[in-house]
Amino acid sequence: MTTKEATYNYVIRLGDNALILGHRLSELCSRGPILEEDLALTNIALDMIGRAQALLKYAAELEGKANTEDDIAYRRAEINYHNYLITEQPNGDFANVIARQLFISVYEYLFFSELENSKDETLSAIAKKAIKEVKYHKQHAIDWTLRLGDGTAESHKRLQKALNDLWMYTGELFEMDNIDTYLLHQHIAVDAMALKTKWQSEIDRILTEATLSVPEDTYMQTGSKKGIHTENLGHILSEMQYLQRAYPDAKW
Amino acid sequence: MATDTQLDLWEVFIQSKSGQPYIHSGSVHASDVKMAMQNARDIYTRRGEGTSIWVVPSIYISASDPDDSDMLFDPSKDKIYRHPTFYVMPEGAKNI
Numbered sequence: 652m653t654t655k656e657a658t659y660n661y662v663i664r665l666g667d668n669a670l671i672l673g674h675r676l677s678e679l680c681s682r683g684p685i686l687e688e689d690l691a692l693t694n695i696a697l698d699m700i701g702r703a704q705a706l707l708k709y710a711a712e713l714e715g716k717a718n719t720e721d722d723i724a725y726r727r728a729e730i731n732y733h734n735y736l737i738t739e740q741p742n743g744d745f746a747n748v749i750a751r752q753l754f755i756s757v758y759e760y761l762f763f764s765e766l767e768n769s770k771d772e773t774l775s776a777i778a779k780k781a782i783k784e785v786k787y788h789k790q791h792a793i794d795w796t797l798r799l800g801d802g803t804a805e806s807h808k809r810l811q812k813a814l815n816d817l818w819m820y821t822g823e824l825f826e827m828d829n830i831d832t833y834l835l836h837q838h839i840a841v842d843a844m845a846l847k848t849k850w851q852s853e854i855d856r857i858l859t860e861a862t863l864s865v866p867e868d869t870y871m872q873t874g875s876k877k878g879i880h881t882e883n884l885g886h887i888l889s890e891m892q893y894l895q896r897a898y899p900d901a902k903w
Numbered sequence: 904m905a906t907d908t909q910l911d912l913w914e915v916f917i918q919s920k921s922g923q924p925y926i927h928s929g930s931v932h933a934s935d936v937k938m939a940m941q942n943a944r945d946i947y948t949r950r951g952e953g954t955s956i957w958v959v960p961s962i963y964i965s966a967s968d969p970d971d972s973d974m975l976f977d978p979s980k981d982k983i984y985r986h987p988t989f990y991v992m993p994e995g996a997k998n999i
Contacts, residue, residue: 685909685910685932686909686932687931687932687933687942687945687946688942690942690945690946690949691941691942691945694945694949790941791941794937794941798934798938
């Protein structure tokens with residue numbers, strides 16, 4: 652494994668996280684609980700798609716096969732996707748969207764704060780831009796967690812259920828495989844495992860303030876680094892890739 | 904006022920750049936000042952329109968009565984001498 656190959660895989664993973672979560676959030680367009688929140692969520696979706704574009708473009712460069720970021724996004728099979736399983740989970744109700752945003756944005760804030768220091772200049776530049784966006788995503792998620800958790804009996808119940816349901820997908824965020832470790836030694840990748848304590852204590856603090864319980868540890872789902880997904884990714888791709896599959900090179 | 908089920912109404916003022924006045928952009932619904940600020944940011948500054956935001960609960964805005972418009976605004980229409988158009992501007996003076 653060369654550094655370039657490893658970096659390509661690493662960048663694909665980061666790009667896929669942004670692309671798939673961005674797509675999930677974009678599904679909420681016109682379905683927000685109020686107009687203002689509809690725009691807030693689709694703004695976050697656009698931040699994600701922008702980040703995906705930058706990362707997949709860099710992946711295409713590293714790959715060196717004259718592919719564009721669009722080829723990578725729209726012409727890959729499910730098994731070659733490496734987004735975390737939590738990003739592909741269905742939106743469900745608004746509480747579920749917020750629980751997913753909370754887990755991911757608290758993680759991403761820690762992650763991109765570290766990736767800023769990457770020796771890879773492109774990754775460092777992308778992280779510097781992402782961190783400003785993620786800071787806002789995190790604030791948005793925390794505020795809603797407090798409102799729903801400490802809101803009505805119904806909002807509390809729904810958010811607690813969502814947190815419990817998604818908990819099993821959070822273990823994967825801190826996994827390190829041989830690609831991560833290889834790049835960590837070269838000061839390119841982030842030590843995700845080392846983020847776990849901070850993430851856990853921040854989540855504990857937020858949930859306690861929101862009068863919610865921290866979900867109990869359970870069996871943690873895993874697979875994304877190997878291309879193993881929940882059934883949800885296939886459904887996303889069939890919609891997302893439809894146009895390029897049905898009409899390759901379509902232009903308008 | 905018609906029944907509004909979408910939280911309280913807030914008026915949004917955006918400053919395009921430092922030193923410029925805050926200009927009314929529109930309104931948002933929100934349950935508290937924090938949400939009002941975020942909603943204003945998401946709705947009115949997403950294309951780079953501003954560098955600073957004010958949000959004010961709409962109930963604190965007092966508006967002039969349209970029936971008083973004649974009394975309030977018509978008398979100023981024929982006072983052209985209130986415009987500084989009778990001076991020769993020095994060359995090179997900008998932003999006056």
